[in-house]
Amino acid sequence: MKALVYNGPGQRSWRDVPDPVIQDPEDAIVRVDAVTICGTDLHILKGDVPTVQPGRILGHEAVGTVTAVGSGVRGVAIGDRVLISCITACGRCEYCRQGHYGQCLGGGGWILGHLIDGTQAEQVRVPFADRSVYKLPDNVSNEEAVLLADILPTSFEVGVLNGKVSPGDTVVIVGAGPIGLAALATSKLFTPSYVVVVDAADARRKAALERGADLALGPDEDVVAKIRELTGGLGADVAIEAVGVPATFELCTQVVRPGGTVANIGVHGAPATLHLEDLWIKNVTITTGLVDTFSTPRLLSMLAAGRLEMPGLITHRFGLDEMQDAYDVFADPATTGALKVALFGDKGFE
Numbered sequence: 001m002k003a004l005v006y007n008g009p010g011q012r013s014w015r016d017v018p019d020p021v022i023q024d025p026e027d028a029i030v031r032v033d034a035v036t037i038c039g040t041d042l043h044i045l046k047g048d049v050p051t052v053q054p055g056r057i058l059g060h061e062a063v064g065t066v067t068a069v070g071s072g073v074r075g076v077a078i079g080d081r082v083l084i085s086c087i088t089a090c091g092r093c094e095y096c097r098q099g100h101y102g103q104c105l106g107g108g109g110w111i112l113g114h115l116i117d118g119t120q121a122e123q124v125r126v127p128f129a130d131r132s133v134y135k136l137p138d139n140v141s142n143e144e145a146v147l148l149a150d151i152l153p154t155s156f157e158v159g160v161l162n163g164k165v166s167p168g169d170t171v172v173i174v175g176a177g178p179i180g181l182a183a184l185a186t187s188k189l190f191t192p193s194y195v196v197v198v199d200a201a202d203a204r205r206k207a208a209l210e211r212g213a214d215l216a217l218g219p220d221e222d223v224v225a226k227i228r229e230l231t232g233g234l235g236a237d238v239a240i241e242a243v244g245v246p247a248t249f250e251l252c253t254q255v256v257r258p259g260g261t262v263a264n265i266g267v268h269g270a271p272a273t274l275h276l277e278d279l280w281i282k283n284v285t286i287t288t289g290l291v292d293t294f295s296t297p298r299l300l301s302m303l304a305a306g307r308l309e310m311p312g313l314i315t316h317r318f319g320l321d322e323m324q325d326a327y328d329v330f331a332d333p334a335t336t337g338a339l340k341v342a343l344f345g346d347k348g349f350e
Contacts (some may be wrong), residue, residue, distance in 0.1 A: 001016070001017060001018075001019050001121060001122040001123050002014060002015065002016060002017070002121065002122055002320075002321065003015070003017045003057040003117070003120060003121030003122065004057065004058050004059065004120035004121065004323045004324075004327075005017065005055060005056070005057055005058075006044060006045065006052060006053075006054060006055070006056045006057075006058050007054050007055070008047075008054045009045065009046060009047030010045060010046070010047075011045075011054075012045060012058070012324070012327065014321070014323045014324050017057065017117075017121070019123055020117065020123050020124060020125035021125070022068060022069075022070045022125070023125065023127075024070060024072075024127060025070040025071045025072030025073070026070055026072045026073060026127060026128050026129060026130065027069070027070045027073070027125055027126065027127055027129060028066050028068065028069045028070070028073055028076060028082075028125075028126050028129035028133060029066070029067050029068040029069075029123060029124070029125055029126075030062075030064035030065065030066055030067065030082060030084060030123065030124050030126055030133070031064050031065045031066075031067050031122070031123055031345065032062050032063075032064045032119055032120075032121060032122055032123060032124055032320065032345055033062075033063055033064045033065060033081075033142055033344065033345050034062060034063040034064070034142035034143060034145075034146045034342060034343070034344050034345070035059055035061065035062040035063075035119050035120055035146065035320070035342070035343050036061055036062075036146050036147075036149075036314075036340055036341060036342050036343070037059070037120070037326060037327060037330045037341055037343075038059075038060065038061060038086075038150055038151070039177060039178070039179065039244075039267065040060070040267050041058050041059065041113070041120075041327075042330070042331055043244070043267050043269055044058060044113075044114075046269065048267070048269030049114070049267075051114065051115065052113075052114055052115075056113065056114075056116075056117060056118070057113065057117035057118050057120060057121050057124075058113045058118050058120050059112065059113045059118035059119035059120030059121070059124075060086040060110065060112040060113040060114065060118050060119060060149070060150060061084070061086050061119060061146060061149030061150040061151075062084045062119035062120075062124065062146065062149060063081070063082070063083055063084065063136065063142045063145045063146045063149070064081075064082060064084060064124070064345075065079065065080070065081055065082070066078050066079060066080045066082055066129075066133075067123070069129065070129075073129045073130055074130055075129070075130040075135075076129055076130070076133055076135060080135050081135070081136045081142075082133040082134060082135055082136060083133060083134040083136055083145050083146075083148055083149055083296070083300070084112070084119055084124065084126055084132070084133050084149060085132050085133065085134065085149060085293045085296060086110065086112065086149050086150040086154075086291065086293065087101050087102050087104075087108070087109060087110060087132070087290075087291060087292060087293040088101075088104065088107075088108035088109065088110075088111050088112060088126070088127055088128050088131075088132040089101035089104050089108045089109075089128055089131040089132055089293075090104050090105075090106025090107055090108045090128050090131070091106075091128065091130075091131045092106050093105040093106040096108070096131075099292060099294045100292050101131075101292045101293055101294065102289070102290035102291055102292045102293070103290070103292075107127065107128075108127065108128055108131075108132070109290075110290060111127070112124070112126070120323060120343075122320065122345065134296060134297065134300060136300075137300075137304040139304055140300070140303055140304050142344070143314060143342055144303060144310055145300075145303075146342060147182070147310065147313060147314075147340070148296060148299055148300055148303065150291065151178050151179050151182045151313070151340070152182050152185075152186065152299055152308075153291050153293045153295050153296050153299060154179060154182070154265060154291040155179050155180075155182035155183035155185075155186050155242075155265065156182075156183075156186040156295050156299065157289070157291050157292060157293075157294070157295050158263065158264075158265045158287075158288075158289040158290070158291055159173075159179075159183040159186070159187070159240040159242065159263050159265045160183060160186045160187045160189070160190065160240075160263075161295075162261070162263045162287040162289055163238035163239075163240055163261045163262075163263035163287065164238065164261055165187050165190045165192060165237075165238050166190060166192075166237070167190055167191045167192070168191070168192065168193050169190070169192040169193065169237035169238055170192065170193055170194045170196070170227070170230065170231050170235075170236050170237050170238075171187050171192045171194070171195045171196070171236065171237065171238045171239075171240065172195075172196045172197075172198065172227060172236040172238070172239045172240070172252070172255050172256075173187070173195065173196070173197045173198070173208075173213075173239075173240045173242055174197075174198045174199075174239065174240065174241050174242060174243060174248045174251055174252055174255075175198070175199060175241065175242035175243035175248060175266065176197045176198075176199035176201070176204035176205060176207060176208040176213075176216070176242075177199075177204065177242065177243070177333070177339065178313050178339050178340045179242045179265055179266075180197065180199070180204075180208070180240070180242035180243075181207060181208060181211055181311050181313055181339065182311060182313065183240050183242055183265065184197060184208060184211055184212060184213055184311065185211065185212070185309060185310070185311040187238075187240075188212060188309070189308075192237075192238075194214045194215065194230060194231075195212070195213050195214055196213065196214060196215045196216070196217065196226075196227060196230065196236070197209075197213040197215070197216045197217070198216075198217045198218075198223055198251070199216070199218070200218060200219045201333070201334060202218070203333075203334075203337050204333070204339075205217075205218060207339060211311050211312065215230070223251060223255060224251075224254050224255055227255045231257065234257040234258075235255055235256055235257030235258075235260060236255050236256050236257060236260060237256075237257060237260050237261070238256075238260060238261050238262075238263060239251075239252035239253070239255050239256040239260065239261070239262045239263070240252070240262075240263045240265060241262065241263070241264045241265060241266050242265045242266055243266045244265075244266025244267045244268045244269070245266070245268070245270070245272075246268075246270060246271065246272035246273065248266065249262075249264060249266070249268070249272040250272060250273060250275065252264075253274075253275060253278075253279060253284070253286075256282075256284055257282075258281075258282040258283055258284070259282070259283045259284070260284060260285075261284070261285045261286075261287065262284060262285070262286045262287070263287050264286065264287065264288045264289075265289075274286075313339050313340040314339070314340045314341070314342045315337060315338050315339045315340065315341070316329050316330075316336070316338050316340075316341045316342075317341070317342050317343075317344065318341065318342070318343045318344070319343065319344060319345075320343045320344060320345045320346075322343065323343060326341045326343055329341055
């Protein structure tokens, strides 16, 4: 089969690799019908995630069709159309029993495209299939479902729920890429008074306004002053960091009000300064996290029932064999206007 292989920092190739096979009774083999590229994949290619070794097939979010199952799999069968979660869960360890699947100690967690071969391929082996794939309702398309593999549960759990967004809040989201826009969509489930998005790119600020942001601020504006003006001098109840660079994290700590919460979603490859000389007296809560995907069934149910407004994040579509072109487009959003790209196999449009 063909797959996108990480060959070391700055190097990738779409090439022939061996087909995956069942290695454990709880495995499933899934034909990839739709897959996407995550900002984390770009961090890997930059060398920001040294635990990813050269030779690894990248990718951790996809939709596909089960083609084989191990003898221990009970929840899915050959022919089922499934969502492949970005998080794999053994279901037995202490963390899994608490619902913290991202911290799984039993061989799961974020392993696809990280510690084992991932989803940017024609086929993928999914361990612990009963707890790591979800059968899809007929009325949910592959394109809709693939957003539930990672960015929607990530934005919801690590941003909105960790940030404790509540009715009437002022929410500031720093970063209007796919994760930031997904945080915008899921924060609105809690009816905040204002959602303000901050981004350096004109196109992304426009995208945020089109998707329901009340205000979009750019780098030439005094963001802190604007937020305080909007909130009667108080600041944001919740500041969500959705980029992963020091400046955006530090901006979140500047716009949040005393007693507020900074929820960090971004993947950081460099240290950020924590200004405790300013924050120690303000009762500010700072949260971090890797998504656990405990919310995936709930979000999938809401989507199937028409109760989850999808934010229209996919801007570019490719065939699976156009993986290299898709990476080039996704990695240069300033030129291409890309938010999220989706790639489809021969059966993926069905």
